[in-house]
Every structure is written in C-alpha cells, then in structure tokens.
Amino acid sequence: MKKDLTQGNVTGTMLRFAGPMILGNLLQQCYNIADTLIVGRYLGASALAAVGSAYTLMTFLTSILIGLCMGSGAVFSVYYGKKDILQMKKSMLASFAFIAAVSAILNGLVFLGIHPILYILQVPESVYPLMYEYVRVIFFGIGFVFLYNFFAYLLRALGNSVVPLCFLGIATILNIVLDVLFVVRWNMGVGGAAAATVIAQALSGAGIGIYTWVKEPELHPGKRETAIDRKTGAEIVRNSFAACIQQSVMNFGILMIQGLVNSFGPVVMAAFAAAVKIDSFAYMPAQEFGNAFSLFISQNHGAGKRERIRQGTLRAGAVSLAFCMVISAGIFVLAPQLMQIFVDAGESGIIRTGTEYLRIEGAFYCGIGLLFLLYGFYRGVEKPEMSLVLTIISLGSRVLLAYILSPLPQIGVLGIWWAIPIGWFLADVTGIACIGRLSGYRLKEPD
Template sequence: MIAGDLLQQFYNLTDTLIVGKFIGSGALAAVGSAYSLMTFLISVFLGLSMGAGVLFSIELGKENMHRLRSAILHAFFLIMAITAVINVLLFLVTDPLLHFLSVPAEIYSYMKAYLIIIFAGLMATSLYNFFACLLRSVGNSVIPLVFLGVSALMNIGLDLLFVPVFQWGIEGAAIATVIAQYVSGIGILLYFLTKCRRFIPKAEERRFDAGVLRDILGLSCMTCVQQSCMNFGILLVQRLVDSFGTITMAAFAAGVKIDTFAYLPVQDFGNAFSIFISQNCGAGKVDRQRKGFRAATLISVIFSVLISLLVVVFAGPLMRIFIRADETAVLASGIRYLHIEGAFYMGIGCLFLLYGFYRGIGRPGISVILTVVSLGTRVVLAYLLAPVIGEAGIWMAVPIGWFLADVIGYGWYFLKKSNWFPCARVM
C-alpha cells in the first residue's frame, strides 16, 4: 500500500518537478495550489471507497460472500454516480473556486488551464481508488501497485515529452497526468472483471438491497466526511497561503510534496491497520485487535520521529529538488516550513493510526470528531497567527492541531477501550 501510494504521488510530483524547472515559479505555484484542491476532491471519492472497504473486509472476515458481492455492486454504482455529479459541478464552478482560493492574478490563467484538464481525469481516479480499496480489503495489495507503477512511468515519460519537447506548457503536464490516470483506472477495472470473478455479483445478487446500501452509506459517508474535512483544512490553509503571494505559494507547493512523501508511509500504515482491525473485528478476534493497536502505535511513533529528523536536517537539499537555486526567497520560505512543520510528523502519524482504528471497528464518527478538532485548531490558529508573525504562524498551527486531536483520540481509547473492540452494530 505504501509503495502504491508513493507511485500515485508521482502524478502531481512529476508535474511539480518539470513545471518548476522548465516553466518557472509562477506555474509551480499554480500546480501546487491546484494540488491542494485536487487532494480535497479526491479525498471525497477515496473516503467513500475506504468506508465501503471496511464493510468488504468485515464480510470477508465473516466469510459471507453473498453479502460481500452485493456490497461491491451497490458501492460501485453509488460512488461512480457521486463522482459523475461532482465532476459536472466542478466544470460549472471553476472560476468561483479560483476566486475562493484567492489565486493571484499573475497565475490565475495558469491554474485555470491546468484544472480544466485535470478535472477530466476525476472519473479515472475514482475508478482506480474504488478497485484498489476493494482489492486491498480482500488481501490483494500487489495488483493496485502494478497498475500504478505502469501509469506513473507513463506520466513521467509524457510529462518530459509534452512540456520541454512539445512545449505545451502547464496544459501538457495536465494532459500527461490525465492519460496516466485513465491507464490505471481502466486497467484495474479490466483486471477485476477478468481475474476476480468470484467477487462479481451473480444474477440473484444484482437486486437492490436497502440494508446493504444503508450499511455502505453508514460507513462510507462518515469516512468521506472525515477524509474531506481533513483535506478541507488543507484547502483553507492553502487559501491563506495564496494571500501571501507567489513566493509563499511556491514554497508551500514544494513543502507539501515533501510532506506527502515523508508521512505517506504512516498514512498507509493507518489504512492497512484499519483493514487489519476490521477483518479481525468480523472474525471476533479481540485479542489480536488489542495487540495490533499497541504494536501499530509503537511502529508509527518510531518511524515518524526518524523521518522528522531526516527532513529537518536535509531541508535545504530537499527544497532544491523542486526549486531552482537562484530563487533564494522561495527556498528560504520552504526551508522554514520544513523546520517548523516537518519536526512534528509524530503527531500526524498517530492521528492516521487513530483514524484507521475507529474506522476499522465501525465507528467512523469518532474519526470525524478527531478530524474536526485537528482541522478547527489548525485553521483558527493559522488565521490568528499569520497576521501577527507572518507565514510561520501558518506552519505552526498545523502540528498543534495534530497533537490536540491525538490527545483526545488516545484519551478516548483508554477511557472506553473495554467497549471498543466488538464491531459496531452497522451490519
């Protein structure tokens, strides 16, 4: 799962690297700001798929294949329909979205051109995420990695062809990303249809089942809210960052890419932990859940501390991967970002673990509460501190929000742990 998501990040990372090096900081700022918006939008589809994946894992743990296949069918049509509606709406409200993000006039055209093309790939992204979550929930994490590997390499090759060779500018980077997304989305769909036939609903399972749909909505909607709230916080922070101008925007764009790679392993560890918890929940193995919680916390803390140390020590070289050496103001801003936020990845590592645990036992509402606490703290503090101490106030607000949510999440666990481990009654 970690390797797969690292490859998925190559879509936007490749755009960032090539755009920053071959077009300039203005285009880099546009791609970075678009990345925050797209992360928020994708989190909606991913949250729906992750929530459905919890139900898939529980039914697999119970060995209830009839209900599992019915759930797959209901979840697929629900998520694809939501994706289509959102996609149409996005094309209609592109300009209001850009105004909401306070995009500076000098990069407005860059960002709009990039987004219009990127929006065309949302259906492919949703398709890939659905089948990736499905395959992972039943124990197959290799195939999603294979398709991502192929599409990531294609994205890199097309970026290098479209931007420096064909000189299609920022539109070329977007086109390369969309083509690669459709390769992974359609590819994994065809794999499922040909190689996973035991999970394809039979004729008698293709009927509407209100109970199955209710269970999917109960898990998926809350997980979707949790995921989208988390990324909406980033979007609001992005709006504040945009108000500081192109230098801060470009620094934040590069910093977020480094963040993504730095704490992506613990994010995926939390997602894998959720599958572990939900499968054991369905099988009634309470002791394995308790042992898993302790072991997972220890692993997340150790990994996060080591990654923070590396990011803080090598902040300069990391920023220079994305920023030209002559853009000293952008480099200085980005290094300051990594020294402040990058030092506290332990907070987000533990928070991802808590999200996975509460989702895995069928109580995603608690994950939503933790997300709202983290989101509310970081946004309120960022908007309070930024006018006083500048951009550093934005960077400081984020880890404070992480740690406050951690305190509540672990406190809740230890107060209520005798009641947490049996599956919530959503089945």
C-alpha cells in the same frame, strides 16, 4: 497475492501488506515532481502556475471520491473477515452504484462550473487561459479516478495490495512518457500535459477493473446480490460519507491555513510551499501505514479476533512511532539542505523560515503518525464518525490557534507552525481516551 490479515505474525503481516501501499504513494509523489519539472522547464512559469493551481483543485475533487472508496473498502474488509461473501457482494454493488452516481454528478458540476470555479480561485488573467485549457481536459479523468480507487480498495480489502501498486506503477511511467511526448516533442502545451494524465488514469482505472472481474470471479454479483436492501445501502452511505467528509475537512483546513500564511507575504508563502512538500513526503509512509492498518483491523474485526486487534494496535503504534522518530531526527538535522532542493541557496530568508517550520513540525511527527493509526482504527471497527471527530479536533484547534497566536507580535508566523503539532496532540489524546469506551476494545491486558 492475497493476504489473510487474520492469520500469521501480526507485525510481519501488517508490514508486508503496507509495503506496496507505501511504495505506490511514493511513486505518485515522484510523478508529481516529474510533472512539475517537465511543465516548468518546457512551458514556463505561467503554465506551471496554471498546472499547480489545477492540481490543488483536482486534489480536493479526487479526495471526495477517494474518501468514499476508502469508507466502502472498510465495509468490504469487515465482511471478508467474516467470510460473508454474499453480503460483501451486496455491499460492493451498492457502493459501486452510489460512488458512480456521485462521480457522475461531480463531473457534470465541474464541467458546467469551470468559469465560476476559476473565478472563485481568483486565477490571474495571465494564467486564466492556460488553466482553463488544462482543467477542460483534466476533468475527463474524474471517472477514471473513481474506477481505480474503487477496485484498489476492493482488492486491498481482500488482502491484495500488490495489484493496485502494479497498475499505479504502470500508469505513473506511462504518464511521464506521455508528458515527454505531448509536451516536449509534440508541443501540445498544458492541454497535452492534461491529456497525458487522463490517458494514464484511464489505463489504471479500466485495467484494474478488468483484472478484478477476470481474476476474482467469486465476486461477480448474482441474482441475489442485485437487489440492494435498505440496510446495506445505509451502511455503505454512512461509512463512505464519513470518510469522504473527513478527507474534505482535511483539505478545507489546509486551505484556511494557506490563507493565513499568504497574509505574511511572499517569503513566508515560498517557504511554506517548499516545506510542506518536504513535510508531506516525510510522513507519507506513516499515512499509508495507517490506511493499511485500517484494513488489517477491518478484517480482524469482521473475524471477531479481538486479541489480534489488541496486539496489532500496540505493535502498529510501536512501528509508527519508531519510524516517525527516525524521520524526525533526519528532518531536524537536514532541514536547511532539504529546503535547498526547492529554493536557491541565496534565498536565505526563505530557507531560514522553511527550516523553522520543518524543525517544529519534524520534532512531532510521532503525533501525526499516531493520529493516522487512530483514523484507521476507528474506520476498521465501524466507527467512521469518530475519525471525522478527530479530524475536526486536529484541524479545528490548529486553525483556531493559528489565527489567535500569529497576530501577536512576539509570536508571529511561529504561531502557525506551533498550532499544527498542538492540534495533533489534542486529537491523539481524545482518540486514545475513547478507544475502549466507543469501540468496545481494550488495549491493555484484562485484569
């Protein structure tokens, strides 16, 4: 199931590698929807509010671990492309020790700080007991999130994107089955919903770790790899932290936008909540394609295949732009109907506001698709700090423009919607302009 990303047809290799990653994210989205439906239908609005708020919190916490694993995965992929298995094993050991330590510290902090965290989130009194019950259980899954993502990014660095998909698919199905048993049949409440998630996370994390140990014996560390030198440790920390901070900045920027949206009242809040779900689902394949593209670049960067990187970058751009144009057209035409999936047809104000958002964002999905590729490119050529810079430009300008434009009476909430694609555009321009100068790669044919 491994794919040598340094060989074969460039476009076909990228698409075959990216396919399982995209499908895996779709499965995860389907689970999130199923979980919401089960909790909302059988436990009521307060339970749904508790689980929904906890999901936002867990997304932020897990984004830290996912960012660390993503950054390390790029390092693994570079050494795999170089065929330097010795250094790759040193990097694996350093990365595992580092991210495991971060995971343990993070887990300890959230358990100790449950009540202060819920206070900071301003959880209403009616929801507080339910959310406390849920997070007290769900926090046990943080370590398993680390295990799954560490080994998933390790296998993807080897060109294997199918096995992580299989374990994610099994965990998703198990999670839904356990949700039905614990919540619907055995009436275990929100604690049961959390337990279902943790059990599924444990299976996927432990399972993929055991699979990797059994099926990839060449990755077992020997005596030479157990001594981690300072250079290896610094490289892992640098790449991991850059990707981690990027993920955290993205979530922080979204929280700031959410606060501004809330100031426009419940109609805009409801419209934004529904539209963002559609928005995220629409461009998710482009995001996963960008992650797959990053590992393609990493392997070829390690192998020194500059021409293949040039071809891959241009063809990935064409594929992403074509996909985003099709999705943009579909979202623009079907925006009102898509809003009615989440909102009753009689809520005309919410549907109208959500449709405005989707038609503005949807018209510019090419911008976010290109930005995901730029993130992946800079991680792949060992310039992770540049990905962080682009994230700060995109989200910083978005937040700044939103807060400047939305108070203007003649613009209002539309200022928030328009600030988002403007932020994408500014980051895209910066990223493209810096490719040759900062990475050493030219995308045009030499003169």
